Amino acid sequence: MTKPKILLSPPHMSGKEIDQVKEAFRTNWIAPLGPNVDAFENEIASYLGANGAVAVSSGTAAIHLALSLLGVQKGDKVFCSTLTFVASANPILYQDAEPVFIDSEPDTWNMSPQALERALTDAVLEGNLPKAVIVVNLYGQIAKMDELVSICNRYNVPIIEDAAESLGSTYKGRPSGVFGKFSIFSFNGNKIITTSGGGMLVSGDLDALKKARFLATQAKDASPHYQHSVCGYNYRMSNILAGVGRAQLDVLESRVDARRHIFDRYYRCLVNLPGINFMPELLHTRTNRWLTAFTINEHEAGVSVGQLLETLNAENIEARPVWKPLHLQPLFKGAKYYPHERTGHVAQELFEKGICLPSGSSLTDDEQDRVIDCITETINGPVTSEEVILENMRYR
């Protein structure tokens, strides 16, 4: 008999979402926009201490709007973290612009400041500075923002903070979502909170956000008839889904606590296995630990990432490799890429050795034990029940 499936990061409802949905039905606010959308935007902005926010249909749409607002067009360059989900960079292609990928550094697994600096130096020499730098906060860990922001300020290039995975994380006491000229969140089903599908564009620039609202609702000119002077999009969030988002935002802190707790338990139980290195947490940051990730040194552990993924999969446990770097994707063949060091390719190594474990905030201790036991047995070989009891006494 196959064991019940353990998912990587399934939606985790609080139960209050359905009240918001019922209220939207009762008042017939079914159509896009409505009081929940306004309230959700205000609640996100006030949670962050940001000037404003615009609720949209996805995180990808939010990135596309940000690029559009920054005037990115055909032939422009946009820099982007290479170690990320493809959605970070697809909107660069929507604008017919040219992506340039920047490697990770080992402390955060995020954009390497020294690689960024080299890329910008080259861009100055070519007389073609990027229109934006998309900085991704991987698996909840915020990038080295002090360094990255100061470099970008020196070259006067705006940052788009891709905070799709890092809502609820902090950097030196400041929340993820305030580090870019624009920052974006995703409320896709697998993220730390979800609207089933949705996103948010955040900025300190209220005029830009006003323009974002205009572009996201088909760019209708002020006119009694349907008149359009620029190309717009249909990107706003529906009032029903915004209600779901409000109820989810209410429980965000408990979701962060749960995911951090899951990380801690994995860490305590697996850290002593040979060849395992967990994704670090940068000093003075607090990551939401959206996904627990570690690298595995095949020579020390005696198993490869592929073998470990296979055994987990056979146990009906959904684990995943770390994102495949975008500069290695067929889609971006030929794109420019700047490594962390001239011979050190950090993102590629993380991809080759990295694995993400089930980390949903609804994961039970019993489910997590199944994951822990499977990994332990794959690396150590089967253990006697006496050893299991001793392990349990030591770590749990």
Ligand SMILES: *Cc1c(COP(=O)(O)O)cnc(C)c1O
């Ligand atoms: C999920 C995700 C996105 C895209 O968000 P959607 O809401 O799915 O469009 C963008 N960037 C990163 C890093 C993501 O993880």
